[in-house]
Amino acid sequence: MAKSAPPPGTSDIFPEEIASWYCLEDAARKIFPLYGFGELRTPVFEYTEVFQRGLGDDTEVVQKEMYTFEDRGGRSLTLRPEGTAGVMRAMAGTDVMNGNERRVYYVGPMFRGERPAAGRKRQFHQIGVENVGRVAPELDAECIAMLMHYLEEIGITGTRLLINTRGALSDRKPAEDALREYFSAGIDSMCDDCKTRFDKNIWRILDCKAPECQELIEKAPDVVSFFSEESQEYFRKVCAVLDSLNINYEIEPRLVRGLDYYVHTVFELTHPGLGAQNAIAGGGRYEVFLPDSKKPVIGVGYAVGMERLLMAREALGVAASEDNTPVFYLAGLGEKAIEFNMPLAGKLRAAGLKVVAEVENKSMKAQMRAANRIGATAAVICGDNELENNIVIVKDMEKGEQQEVSPETLADYLKSQYCS
RNA sequence: GUGGUUGUAGCUCAGUUGGUUAGAGCGCCUGGUUGUGGCCCAGGAGGUCGGGGGUUCGAGUCCCCUCAUCCACCCCA
Numbered sequence: 031m032a033k034s035a036p037p038p039g040t041s042d043i044f045p046e047e048i049a050s051w052y053c054l055e056d057a058a059r060k061i062f063p064l065y066g067f068g069e070l071r072t073p074v075f076e077y078t079e080v081f082q083r084g085l086g087d088d089t090e091v092v093q094k095e096m097y098t099f100e101d102r103g104g105r106s107l108t109l110r111p112e113g114t115a116g117v118m119r120a121m122a123g124t125d126v127m128n129g130n131e132r133r134v135y136y137v138g139p140m141f142r143g144e145r146p147a148a149g150r151k152r153q154f155h156q157i158g159v160e161n162v163g164r165v166a167p168e169l170d171a172e173c174i175a176m177l178m179h180y181l182e183e184i185g186i187t188g189t190r191l192l193i194n195t196r197g198a199l200s201d202r203k204p205a206e207d208a209l210r211e212y213f214s215a216g217i218d219s220m221c222d223d224c225k226t227r228f229d230k231n232i233w234r235i236l237d238c239k240a241p242e243c244q245e246l247i248e249k250a251p252d253v254v255s256f257f258s259e260e261s262q263e264y265f266r267k268v269c270a271v272l273d274s275l276n277i278n279y280e281i282e283p284r285l286v287r288g289l290d291y292y293v294h295t296v297f298e299l300t301h302p303g304l305g306a307q308n309a310i311a312g313g314g315r316y317e318v319f320l321p322d323s324k325k326p327v328i329g330v331g332y333a334v335g336m337e338r339l340l341m342a343r344e345a346l347g348v349a350a351s352e353d354n355t356p357v358f359y360l361a362g363l364g365e366k367a368i369e370f371n372m373p374l375a376g377k378l379r380a381a382g383l384k385v386v387a388e389v390e391n392k393s394m395k396a397q398m399r400a401a402n403r404i405g406a407t408a409a410v411i412c413g414d415n416e417l418e419n420n421i422v423i424v425k426d427m428e429k430g431e432q433q434e435v436s437p438e439t440l441a442d443y444l445k446s447q448y449c450s
Numbered sequence: 451g452u453g454g455u456u457g458u459a460g461c462u463c464a465g466u467u468g469g470u471u472a473g474a475g476c477g478c479c480u481g482g483u484u485g486u487g488g489c490c491c492a493g494g495a496g497g498u499c500g501g502g503g504g505u506u507c508g509a510g511u512c513c514c515c516u517c518a519u520c521c522a523c524c525c526c527a
Binding site for chain 2: 035038089090091094095111112140142144145146147148149150154155156157158223234239240287288289298299305306307309310311312313332333334335336337338339361363393394395396397398399400401402403406409411413414415423425427430432
């Protein structure tokens with residue numbers, strides 16, 4: 031088993047389980063274009079600085095979760111731990127920097143060197159969307175609406191939408207000062223993580239879950255009250271638009287999120303069927319700084335975790351869509367028949383039929399067993415007798431009935447019988 | 451990175467206080483029909499008991515290390 035196991039935190043997706051992945055991807059390709067979004071494909075790795083500057087040097091992800099390596103040209107590269115920074119790197123070369131808008135989505139693997147657990151892998155997959163270049167509360171709300179629309183399409187219900195504002199970058203200082211003043215009194219009684227957060231990123235104290243910290247956190251000052259009137263109004267407007275779209279949400283003042291690029295709206299979508307890692311999607315408005323650039327790329331977006339969507343669907347008992355197209359098994363009795371079957375299979379496939387042809391001269395019994403095992407709709411049997419008479423026998427696997435058919439009309443016969 | 455859990459056949463798992471050639475069910479292969487599947491019956495193939503070291507006359511079983519798994523913390527999707 032170890033010999034066939036992939037590296038820790040990764041997994042193989044076999045043909046038997048691919049259908050539900052297609053379902054998630056097909057739904058994205060169906061829903062997102064309705065909102066004007068098109069797919070963008072960026073590299074799986076970027077210059078390391080793209081993430082260091084983009085996500086923030088002090089974030090957990092950058093500090094200890096990135097797969098960073100040097101390539102043969104001595105460049106420091108990093109496997110993308112999330113999608114936004116790379117997308118912004120690509121967007122920076124377009125007219126979004128002049129206030130024009132672009133709407134893109136992406137699908138693909140992300141990489142983080144964490145200890146695997148339920149709903150957490152080292153290579154995991156996200157579907158993300160980014161509305162880049164403009165600032166408007168309506169866009170934030172529409173982004174969330176599109177997320178809910180997508181979840182509805184793939185049958186996920188029972189989610190909780192948590193939303194909060196982080197204010198503008200210029201709002202941070204006064205709020206941070208207030209937090210620091212408040213927590214400095216009680217920091218000694220808080221958990222070790224919070225002690226380092228106090229210096230590194232005081233905001234993150236707010237969503238600490240350690241019991242010994244809860245009492246202090248609950249009485250902490252309302253940071254939003256330190257934000258500018260414009261920022262507060264922006265958030266009120268986002269909520270108002272969500273209301274007008276009949277989207278249910280809960281304002282969670284302690285929702286901070288771990289990536290430094292967020293400003294104004296942040297949100298998270300959780301599902302009860304998942305275990306400790308219960309967020310299936312998260313996002314918000316951001317200002318992403320790229321290397322050698324003083325001006326950030328701005329936008330709003332989110333990412334959904336595909337593995338977690340799959341877990342949620344399983345918890346909800348949403349049936350994985352299965353492929354019901356008929357499969358035909360070509361049984362060949364004798365070397366001649368097997369030779370005859372290869373081009374015959376080609377003709378059937380050219381006509382759009384799914385065909386598996388046996389290539390070994392096995393017993394009839396073994397070949398019928400094989401036909402049964404692959405779930406063949408019908409077996410096409412060919413042997414010396416049939417070759418002599420220029421016919422093949424089509425055996426309906428469900429009814430058990432057999433029919434002689436000419437090889438020339440076989441494709442048409444199978445289509446008319448089994449493909450409605 | 452910290453803690454705990456588990457690791458025996460392709461899969462799900464038994465394996466008694468350490469005792470000869472390690473088992474079951476499912477799956478797979480062959481046969482029971484000169485060329486006919488599913489059900490049934492009979493045979494068969496398949497395992498360095500995750501790996502390494504140690505204790506012992508003897509280790510799947512006990513001890514240490516290591517690798518991997520799953521889960522929780524941290525953090526995130």
